[in-house]
Amino acid sequence: MAFLVGLLGGVFGGFVGLGGGAILIPCMVDFLKVDQHKAHGTNLVTIVFTGIAGAIMYGLEGNIDLTSAVLLAAPAILTTRAGCYFAYSLPGWKLKRFFGYFVIFMSLLLLAKPYLPGIQGMETGWPAAAVLLSTGVFLGFLSGMLGVGGGIIMVPAMVLLTGFTQHTAQGTSLLAMVPIGSVGAYTHWKLGNVKTDILAGMISGILIGACIGGTLAHYFSEGGLRIAFAAVLIWTGARYVRAKEPLDGSDGATCAP
Numbered sequence: 001m002a003f004l005v006g007l008l009g010g011v012f013g014g015f016v017g018l019g020g021g022a023i024l025i026p027c028m029v030d031f032l033k034v035d036q037h038k039a040h041g042t043n044l045v046t047i048v049f050t051g052i053a054g055a056i057m058y059g060l061e062g063n064i065d066l067t068s069a070v071l072l073a074a075p076a077i078l079t080t081r082a083g084c085y086f087a088y089s090l091p092g093w094k095l096k097r098f099f100g101y102f103v104i105f106m107s108l109l110l111l112a113k114p115y116l117p118g119i120q121g122m123e124t125g126w127p128a129a130a131v132l133l134s135t136g137v138f139l140g141f142l143s144g145m146l147g148v149g150g151g152i153i154m155v156p157a158m159v160l161l162t163g164f165t166q167h168t169a170q171g172t173s174l175l176a177m178v179p180i181g182s183v184g185a186y187t188h189w190k191l192g193n194v195k196t197d198i199l200a201g202m203i204s205g206i207l208i209g210a211c212i213g214g215t216l217a218h219y220f221s222e223g224g225l226r227i228a229f230a231a232v233l234i235w236t237g238a239r240y241v242r243a244k245e246p247l248d249g250s251d252g253a254t255c256a257p
Contacts, residue, residue, distance in 0.1 A: 001031060002201030006046065009202075010209020012232065013047075013151075014054040014174075015217050021047065021148035022103065022236040024202075028195075036092030038195045040147025041084075041188030042202075044181050047149040049203050050210050051177035057214025058171025065168055069175040071132035072154055076140030076176070077183045083144025084187040093243040099146050100240025106156045107230035107237070128162045135161075144184045149177035152233065159226070166225045170217065 009024035021043045028034040028042060058064055087095060135157040139150035151173040158169035188194055217225060 002198040003205040005031060006202035006205025007209040008205075009046070010050055010053070010206035010211075011213040011216075012209075013050040013149075013206070014057060014210035014213025014215075015228070021146070022152070022233060025147060026236065026239065028198075032198060034195050034198070036095060037088065037193045040087060040095065041185070041191070041193030042195045042199065043147045044143070044149075044185040044188055045194055045199060046202050046206050047177050047181035048185060050206050051149060051174045051181060053207050053210035054174035054214045055171060055178070057211055058167070058174060058217075061167070061171075061218055063165075063167040063171035063218075064175055065164070065172045066175070068128075068132055068158065068162075068164075069172045071129055072136045072139070072150075072172070072176040073179045075133055075136035076143065076150060076180045079137055079140030080144040080180060080183045081187045083141040083146075084184055084191065084193075085144075086141075087145040087147070088191050088193070093245055095146065096240040096243035099148075100237040100243070102142070102146075102237070103152055103233040104237035104241070106152055107233035109156055109160060111226065111230045131157065131161045140180060143180050144187065147184070147188070149173075149181050151177060155229065166229075167217065170225070174214075 005024065005027045008027065009021075012023045021040075024043050024046060025039045028039040029036060034042065055064060135153060139153040142148070142153060143150040151170070154173040154176060155166075155169045158164040158172065159166055164172070185194065220228070
């Protein structure tokens with residue numbers, strides 16, 4: 001089962017330029033019965049492998065901007081640890097609600113991109129660098145807190161604020177996830193939030209799935225990718241915002257049916 005969960009998350013991650021957490025975290029909680037906090041920490045470990053495999057596939061098509069990946073990752077690795085420790089102090093239901101509202105907001109912004117003026121042609125120069133560095137500071141904290149690679153933040157920011165194409169934004173995002181995920185994974189491991197017995201199966205599935213997803217992505221138009229990206233995030237976010245506060249004082253890490 002861990003292999004199948006990893007395969008699904010890898011295909012999704014490679015296809016839309018995410019670490020796959022939007023799929024992997026709910027699947028670990030629902031199907032593998034992993035605690036919410038451990039699902040976040042375990043996902044950060046798998047993100048490293050999703051990022052490597054997916055970035056290779058996008059790089060072969062020339063859809064990676066190395067400078068932008070560095071600008072995103074450098075500040076993010078400094079703030080990731082703070083996000084990990086903050087997540088450790090929160091109950092699972094609060095983590096889910098926060099994540100749900102955030103991804104819905106970002107996906108709606110992404111869908112609105114064709115109708116927003118003044119966001120084209122800023123891929124280079126100091127304005128773009130400032131946007132990427134600022135995004136990196138924010139995404140590092142959110143990555144550590146929510147157990148995601150940060151693609152949910154990076155891809156919309158690059159597409160909406162700097163004018164990158166969807167394909168290049170996704171490839172660059174996958175590359176930046178490698179160092180960001182490594183720092184977050186190590187911090188969660190120290191906190192005991194990594195379920196090591198499922199890692200082998202999940203990573204095997206992720207490596208295969210990310211290559212498949214990264215290859216499939218290049219057969220779709222930019223608009224099609226944007227819609228697919230947003231649709232999956234809205235679906236996931238809707239599930240998360242329905243997480244119920246427990247009446248008995250427990251963690252409350254389950255979603256509403």
